[in-house]
Amino acid sequence: MSRFLALILFLSVVPQSLLAQWRVGPGSELYDGTVSAFGVTERGVGALALMCREGKPLLWTQGWALAKAGPDRQESFSVIVDGQSFPVSGLHLPEEGLWTGAPPDALIAALRAGSRAVVAVPGETQVGVSLRGSSRAITEVLDGCGGGVSPATGPSEAGGIVYFGQLIATQCGGGYSIADGAEMTGRLDGDETPDFVLDWGGVTCDDRSKGRGAGFCGAALCTIEIAFTETQSRQQVLGVNPELVDRAFGMKALKTTTQGATCGGAAQVCDVIWVWNGAKLEPVE
DSSP: OOTTHHHHHHHHTSOGGGTTBOEEEEEETTEEEEEEEEEEBTTSSOEEEEEEETTEEEEEEEOOOOOSOSSOEEEEEEEEETTEEEEEEEEEEGGGTEEEEOOOHHHHHHHHHOSEEEEEOTTSOOEEEEOBTHHHHHHHHHTTSTTTTOOOOOBOTTSOBOTTHHHHHHHHTSOEEEOTTSEEEEOOSSSSSOEEEEEGGGEEESSGGGOGGGGTBOSSOEEEEEEOSSSOOEEEEEEEEEEEEEOGGGOEEEEEEEEEGGGTEEEEEEEEEEEEOSSSEEEOO
16 A cells, blocks of 8 residues: 555545645655645646654655666755755655655745646656745644744855745846845735735846846836745736835735826825735735
8 A cells, every 4th residue: 555545535635626726635644644735746646745853854855757766765856945045855755656856945935835747757748846835834744843844045245044045046147135124024915824025126236247236127116026835826017115014904005115107196195005905916006
C-alpha cells in the first residue's frame, strides 16, 4: 500500500472544480497524524505540498514515475515560482515516486505570493502547479512552524527582511538598497492574510544606470507595487508617499499622493485613497 494513500483518497473526493486551488488535508502514512497544504499538479495526478515536521517546514512532491529505481537516497530537485528557481535537497523515495526536502524561507514566501509553480525533477518532464489559495493553506499548516511562514524573499543591507527582495534584485540586475518604510504590510484585500506594498521610489540599485527606483520612477511619480494574497495577483499604481490607513474591521486602504489631471489641473497635487473592490484596488471619489 502506498504511504500516500491517505492523500490520494482525499483527492478522489475533492470536486474537480476545486483541484486547481490549494487545500489542507491529511499528510501520509509516512508521517502519522500530519496535515499538508497542497496543490494538485496541472496534469491532475500528484501534488506539491508543505507540512510541519518536527517543528520545521518540509516540502514534498509526489506522483512521479518510477524512473530512478533503487533504494531511498538523498537527491535534489527544483521548484520554479513565476520564473524564479529554488533548489531543494532531501530524501528521494523512488518506490513511492516521492521527493522531499527542507524548503528555504524564500521558497515558502514565493509559494505564498506567487501565481504558478513548476516542479522540476531530474530526468522527468516538468509539471506545473497553480498557486491559487496557497497563501491561506500554507499559513494554516505552517503557522508557528519554526518561522516557516515568513514572507521574506531577501535581506536588506541592515539584515532586515525585504518582502520583494527577489523582484527588486531581478529589476536591479544585482545589488540594491531600500529605504526604511518603502515596504508595508496590511490587509488590503478580502482575506485574513496581510498583503504587501512596495514603493519603488525607495529602491536604489547598485547599478545606477538602471535609473531611479530601478526604472519605475519618472520625473514626478513612481510605481507603487501591491501583491495580494487572496487573488495571488499584483497591481501597480502611480504616486508618491504611499501609506496604509485604517478602515473598519481591521482592513486597510492605500493612500497615495499624485498630481495632474486626477487632481483637477497640471499643477495641482492631491491625495488618492485606494480601496479593495473584490478584484483590485480602485480610487475612491
